[in-house]
Amino acid sequence: MPKVAFIFGTRPEAIKCATVINAMKLDRRFEPLVVSTGQHREMLDIALAEFGIRPDIELSVMQPRQTLSQVTYRILERLSGQIEQWGIDAVVVHGDTASTLAGALAAFQHRIPIIHIEAGLRSGNIASPYPEEANRRLVAQITDLHLAPTIRSSENLLREGAAEDRITVTGNTVVDALHWAAENAPAFAEPALADLKNESRRIVVASAHRRESWGAPMHEIARALVQLSCQENVRVIIPLHQNPAVREVILPYLSNQANITVVDSLPYRNFCSLMLRADIIISDSSGAEEEGPSLGKPTLVLRDITERPEAVEAGTARLVGRSTARIVSEATRLLRDPDEYSRMAQPVDAYGDGKATTRVIGAIARYFAAHTARESQLAN
Ligand SMILES: CC(=O)N[C@H]1[C@@H](OP(=O)(O)OP(=O)(O)OC[C@H]2O[C@@H](n3ccc(=O)[nH]c3=O)[C@H](O)[C@@H]2O)O[C@H](CO)[C@@H](O)[C@@H]1O
Numbered sequence: 311m312p313k314v315a316f317i318f319g320t321r322p323e324a325i326k327c328a329t330v331i332n333a334m335k336l337d338r339r340f341e342p343l344v345v346s347t348g349q350h351r352e353m354l355d356i357a358l359a360e361f362g363i364r365p366d367i368e369l370s371v372m373q374p375r376q377t378l379s380q381v382t383y384r385i386l387e388r389l390s391g392q393i394e395q396w397g398i399d400a401v402v403v404h405g406d407t408a409s410t411l412a413g414a415l416a417a418f419q420h421r422i423p424i425i426h427i428e429a430g431l432r433s434g435n436i437a438s439p440y441p442e443e444a445n446r447r448l449v450a451q452i453t454d455l456h457l458a459p460t461i462r463s464s465e466n467l468l469r470e471g472a473a474e475d476r477i478t479v480t481g482n483t484v485v486d487a488l489h490w491a492a493e494n495a496p497a498f499a500e501p502a503l504a505d506l507k508n509e510s511r512r513i514v515v516a517s518a519h520r521r522e523s524w525g526a527p528m529h530e531i532a533r534a535l536v537q538l539s540c541q542e543n544v545r546v547i548i549p550l551h552q553n554p555a556v557r558e559v560i561l562p563y564l565s566n567q568a569n570i571t572v573v574d575s576l577p578y579r580n581f582c583s584l585m586l587r588a589d590i591i592i593s594d595s596s597g598a599e600e601e602g603p604s605l606g607k608p609t610l611v612l613r614d615i616t617e618r619p620e621a622v623e624a625g626t627a628r629l630v631g632r633s634t635a636r637i638v639s640e641a642t643r644l645l646r647d648p649d650e651y652s653r654m655a656q657p658v659d660a661y662g663d664g665k666a667t668t669r670v671i672g673a674i675a676r677y678f679a680a681h682t683a684r685e686s687q688l689a690n
Contacts, residue, residue, distance in 0.1 A: 312339070312340055313340075314341070317345045317402070318404055318410070319407065321353040323404045325578055325597070326404055326428060327427065329483055332361060333671055340671075343366050343367070343398060345369065346358075346365035346368050348368060349381060349409050351372045353552060381408045385409060385412035400417075401413055405446070406439075406446040406449075410426075410449055411445040414449045424454050425455045426455070430477075431617035432446065433617040443617065454476065455674065456476055456478070457480045457670050458478070459482035460479065460620055460660060460661065480670050481663055481664075481666035484604075485661055486667045488604060491578060496579055496580065502573050503571070503580075511543050511569070512645055513545055514535075514588065515591050515592070516593060517593045520613075522613070523594050525559075528559040534633075534637035536563055539570045548560075549576045550574060586607075589607075589608075590645065591609045593610075593612060594612035596618065599616060604662075606658075607626075607655065608626060608644050610640050611627050611630065612632050620658065
């Protein structure tokens, strides 16, 4: 029975690997091992707990305000001291974080096969998103099995020279997680959102946290949200990321505004319920780029470039950058023009049909079967 280590450290990786881990736990063909790097410890643990998952191994690399190279180095250092002892047959990494890069590199250096979920996303610009685009491309060079969420991402990999028989198009597991969240939605635990069922104002759900938004752009975004909240019949709800680089800029603008509700990051299922309740979503989060359009919510993406163009092409997401004027004008148009609103409010199925988990597990099982067959041929 192959033993497979999932190595990750951030909330989105946990959410997007959770359905696969839980399916593997029930599947006698595999033995999953969950390794948390602790890159974003608290948010990661909250997300995992919702899916009933506890890490088997904690690397606990988190330190306040550490640099990217410090995180990467600390993960690699801890992995290299332990990875051989786990007796694993493959490492699964997801997406494009520092944990993804360090996890893959450690596996490569110890000659352990690498399976990459959400492989092949490309913005086409190595400097943006930074450092995620570089992380994805680097990991692709040493990956043994690429699990691409969309046809486009598989084409990106083929263009870069990945072997066709090492790529499987699976759909994105985030859609599976969304389905699970919708079926298991609890009541809002957050008191500041308890009044939502009686809310008649239009709801704008907003968030911003990515590195490119830090500094001056974050001020622009905060000013836009304040201006929007001053429009008639609008309530802006902001689940705030824990990163101090975000909180220190945004909180002085948004606290104590009449039509703005700031809450701490929500547990995943509550956040999904909030997205379902939203009229529009304004965010620089990659998760929102997939989840908003999958739910048919018009999504204004606070970025100039994306590695997830499918929803933009389908018309449910729009890249609006980070200037106050553009964010306010695009959001106002959506809130005031019903035709424009209904043109954008169309669910997009480009990211998956909710069956990605089954395809991921099937592809991993086939990978091991082919691998075992090759090994026994060599032995004979
Ligand atoms: C800046 C950055 O590192 N971005 C990476 C991150 O994206 P991303 O920007 O999506 O990371 P987030 O921390 O926003 O996490 C998004 C996930 O968290 C959930 N959520 C959000 C708010 C909340 O209060 N509660 C909650 O559970 C969302 O539903 C979503 O599933 O992971 C993606 C998937 O690996 C990568 O492609 C991105 O490059």
